[in-house]
Amino acid sequence: MDLVRDVLDARLVDRRGRSLGRVDGILLDVRDGRPPRFVAMEVGLVTAARRIHPRLARWVRAFAIKVLPVPVRPTRYSPRLCRDIGVDVKLDVDAQSDARLLRLEKWLRRHVVERIPGAGE
Amino acid sequence: MKNLSKIGLGILTSVGGYLEVGSIGTSLQAGARFRYELLWALLIGTVCVAFLTEMTGRLAAVSHHTVVDAMRKRFGFGFQVWPLASQVIVDLFVLASEIGGASLALELATGVSMRVWAIPIATAIWALLWLGTFDAIEHGVAVLGLVTLCFVVAALELGPEWRELRQSLVPHMPSADAGQYAYLAVGILGATISPYLVTFYSSGGVEEKWTSKDLMPNRMVAAVGMGFGSLVAMAVIVVSALVLAPRGVKAETYQEAAFILTIPFQRWGYPLFWVSLAIGCIGAALEISLDVSYIVSQSFGWDWGESQKPAEEARFALIYTLAMPIAAIPALIGLDPLKLTMFSMALTVIALPIVVGPLIVIMNDEQYLKTHTNGIVTNVAVVLIVALAFLLAIVAIPVQMIGGS
Numbered sequence: 001m002d003l004v005r006d007v008l009d010a011r012l013v014d015r016r017g018r019s020l021g022r023v024d025g026i027l028l029d030v031r032d033g034r035p036p037r038f039v040a041m042e043v044g045l046v047t048a049a050r051r052i053h054p055r056l057a058r059w060v061r062a063f064a065i066k067v068l069p070v071p072v073r074p075t076r077y078s079p080r081l082c083r084d085i086g087v088d089v090k091l092d093v094d095a096q097s098d099a100r101l102l103r104l105e106k107w108l109r110r111h112v113v114e115r116i117p118g119a120g121e
Numbered sequence: 122m123k124n125l126s127k128i129g130l131g132i133l134t135s136v137g138g139y140l141e142v143g144s145i146g147t148s149l150q151a152g153a154r155f156r157y158e159l160l161w162a163l164l165i166g167t168v169c170v171a172f173l174t175e176m177t178g179r180l181a182a183v184s185h186h187t188v189v190d191a192m193r194k195r196f197g198f199g200f201q202v203w204p205l206a207s208q209v210i211v212d213l214f215v216l217a218s219e220i221g222g223a224s225l226a227l228e229l230a231t232g233v234s235m236r237v238w239a240i241p242i243a244t245a246i247w248a249l250l251w252l253g254t255f256d257a258i259e260h261g262v263a264v265l266g267l268v269t270l271c272f273v274v275a276a277l278e279l280g281p282e283w284r285e286l287r288q289s290l291v292p293h294m295p296s297a298d299a300g301q302y303a304y305l306a307v308g309i310l311g312a313t314i315s316p317y318l319v320t321f322y323s324s325g326g327v328e329e330k331w332t333s334k335d336l337m338p339n340r341m342v343a344a345v346g347m348g349f350g351s352l353v354a355m356a357v358i359v360v361s362a363l364v365l366a367p368r369g370v371k372a373e374t375y376q377e378a379a380f381i382l383t384i385p386f387q388r389w390g391y392p393l394f395w396v397s398l399a400i401g402c403i404g405a406a407l408e409i410s411l412d413v414s415y416i417v418s419q420s421f422g423w424d425w426g427e428s429q430k431p432a433e434e435a436r437f438a439l440i441y442t443l444a445m446p447i448a449a450i451p452a453l454i455g456l457d458p459l460k461l462t463m464f465s466m467a468l469t470v471i472a473l474p475i476v477v478g479p480l481i482v483i484m485n486d487e488q489y490l491k492t493h494t495n496g497i498v499t500n501v502a503v504v505l506i507v508a509l510a511f512l513l514a515i516v517a518i519p520v521q522m523i524g525g526s
Contacts, residue, residue, distance in 0.1 A: 009194050009201075011422040022193060022422035043422075048198050087186060087194070087488060105423070108435040118252045119438070120430025 001085060007041060011088045012077065014095045020075075020102065023089065024048040027076065041089070044074025069111070070103040127338040128345075134259060135346025136353065137266030141405030142222035143215065143312030143469070144354045145398060146462040149381070151305045152361025153372040154298075157281070157289035160355055162306040164290050166313025167351035169509065172502040173314065173477065174322045175343035176484050176495070181326025182335045184489040188323045189419035191483045204479070205420050207472040208316055212413045214465040215317065216448035219406035220246070221458030225375050226399035230392070239452035246406050247445045251438065255328045255427040258411075262404035269397045272356040275385040279363045286359065304524025307517055311466035313351070314510070316476035317412045324415040328428055336493065360385070374459050410448075414440040463525065470517040474510040481507060 001007070003026055012020040021043035029037040045064065050057035064072040077091055084090040095101045113119045151159040177188050184191070193201045224238035249258060295302035331339065364384045365372055372378040375398065383390030411427055414437050418425035424434045431438035451461055480503050484495040495503065 009197050011190065011194075019422050019424045022198075022420075024198065045421075048421075051198050052202055087184060087190075105435050108439060109432055113431050113435040113438060116251070116431070118248075119432040 003038060006085055007089060010085070012041070012043065013088050013090050014093050014101075015083075015091075016094065016096070018095045018102075020077075020091065020093070020095055022048075024074070025051070038079050040076040040078055042074045042076050044072075046072065047074045068104065070107050075101065124334075124338050127335070128341045130260065131338060131342030132346040132349060133267070134263040135342060135350045137263030137269070138259075138404050138408070139347075139350030139353050140266065140269040140272075140357070140397065140401040141312075142218045142398075142402050142458065142462050143308075143315070143405075143466050145222070145357060145401060146218075146375075146459050147305060147308040147312045147466060148354050148357035149361045149365070149372040149375075149378050150463075151309060152358040152363075153365035153370055153378070155295060155302060155305065156362040156366050157286050157358065158293070158295055159302070159305055159309055160286065160289040160358060161292045162309040163313060163351055163354055163358065165292070165509075166310045167347055169310075169314045169502075169506045170318060171343045171347040172499065172506060173319055173480070174347060175340055176480060176499060176503065177319055177323035178326050178331070178339035178343060179336060179493055180483065180489060181323040182331035182339055183333055183491055183493045185327055185330075186323075186489060187327055187415070187419055188320055188480070188483065189416050191486065191489050192479050193420055193422075195482060195486065196479055200479075201420060204472075204475045205416060207475055208320065208416055209413060211465070211468050211472045212317055212409050212416075213444060213448050214461070214468055215315070216406055216409045216413070216444060217451045218458055218462040218465045219402040219409060220449055221452040221456065221461055222375070222402035223399050223406065224452045225458050226395040226402065229376070229379050229395040229398075234455070235458070236453055236455045239449045242403070242406075242452070243445045243449035246403060246410060247442060249407060250410055250427065250441055251431055253427070255325070255411075258407050258427065259325065262400070262407060265400050266404050268393070269353050269401055271382065271386070271393045271397060272353055272360055275382055276356040276359040276363075278385040279360060281359045281363060298524075300520070300523035302524070303516070304520045307470055307513055307520050308463055308466040310509075310513055311470040311473070311517075313354075314473060314477075314506070315469055316472050317409055319476055319480070320416050321408055321412045324412070324419070324425075328426055333493070372459075374457060410441040410444055413444045414438070464521075467517045467521045467525075470510075470513045472514075474507060474514050477503075477510050478507050 008023050008026055010023050012023060014020055023041045024044055024047040025042040027040040027042055029039050046057050046061045049060040061072060081091045081093055082089060083092050181187060220239060220242055223242045224235035227238040228235040360381055364381050365378060370377055379394050382394045386393055415425060417440050418437045423436045425437045484503060487494055
């Protein structure tokens with residue numbers, strides 16, 4: 001497996017096929033005299049912005065803290081959760097029942113979208 | 122049999138949905154100022170867009186992923202942020218032009234200023250997206266869009282000079298005013314090879330759950346549907362050449378051109394014009410609003426799809442909800458929709474290479490396309506299209522400055 005080719009920027013999907021975001025960053029543990037260890041896949045707007053420019057990441061972070069109703073820290077997924085790596089990376093998690101996942105999506109659904117008539121559910 | 126009905130529906134959708142504010146605006150001006158002379162630009166644009174839709178439809182059918190999906194994965198976020206940003210900006214401008222066009226159509230119908238119609242139109246488009254499903258929107262609007270075939274009937278009724286028309290299908294230099302000729306040629310190509318079609322078409326394929334069995338219908342619809350669709354835009358050029366040009370009308374505004382169908386259809390001509398304009402613009406506005414949501418959601422890996430209820434994809438639904446008031450502003454302040462359209466077409470052309478360029482790599486990626494990667498013909502076509510896109514992007518601004526005034 002090539003982390004940059006196969007994992008970075010791939011879409012993450014949960015057990016039910018629900019999208020969890022894209023792999024915006026890869027966390028490695030760099031160790032003296034030993035190969036680096038793959039620690040986590042990171043999903044978050046600030047992580048993605050850092051890839052363009054660190055200053056952009058700072059702006060996005062400051063803006064997100066002011067505007068967003070949920071904590072701005074990125075979500076990290078351990079490689080142990082991987083069930084399959086193909087065009088998408090399939091993870092052994094359930095976004096619906098896990099309160100730590102898709103926080104912004106769930107907040108917007110509950111506080112904005114569901115208050116507008118015709119939104120369903 | 123099932124394939125036949127799919128092909129029929131697809132062709133109908135392409136024909137009914139072909140005309141929108143960009144193609145109406147550029148075709149009216151091209152016909153009024155240069156008679157048939159710019160038909161070749163429409164022909165080249167149509168061949169390009171037929172290849173592009175075939176390719177992006179094939180990607181969706183084989184991989185169940187979209188162009189944006191593949192672009193982010195293969196080129197990374199550092200690259201993808203540029204096509205994303207440029208396409209969101211272009212989409213918003215074109216959406217604003219469509220809302221302006223539809224508002225102006227209602228002004229022509231009622232005599233009440235277009236500024237009054239901007240918010241009702243934007244709200245109606247939003248409500249259709251919020252409550253409707255992809256199939257209902259796509260096919261419903263296309264059936265209504267068949268009213269635009271009145272331009273084809275008008276062209277035949279007026280009896281064009283077929284020999285001159287045939288000669289105009291070959292690229293050639295203009296008889297006069299090269300600056301404006303180039304400006305309109307770029308505008309027509311921008312309206313025809315629209316980047317939003319590239320991303321929208323593959324998203325539509327995934328929405329409609331195409332599989333490898335849909336490859337043949339996809340190919341037929343891309344070739345025949347786009348071909349017949351372009352006939353409608355060609356008919357606008359022809360009618361404009363036969364009605365507006367002899368009367369010295371330059372079609373600088375839609376109001377100036379609104380009588381265009383009254384010559385062949387008398388009292389039905391005026392309502393047919395504003396109905397065609399309104400339906401064409403509303404249909405395209407629905408697609409472009411969806412496209413903004415598609416590209417943002419797919420870039421960040423959110424759940425997306427017009428077939429789901431908004432509550433199931435809150436972020437997807439909120440993106441088009443946010444886009445609508447922004448795009449309604451130009452019509453609300455009374456900005457001339459035809460001028461905005463022509464400006465948007467220049468922007469479209471500038472964004473084109475960065476959106477279609479990556480297709481050279483994506484359409485040859487076996488992880489996505491398995492055994493259905495591009496062959497020699499499609500690879501040559503995509504390279505030529507990308508080269509044309511770069512050329513257009515380079516000349517767009519100088520041409521706008523010389524010919525746009």
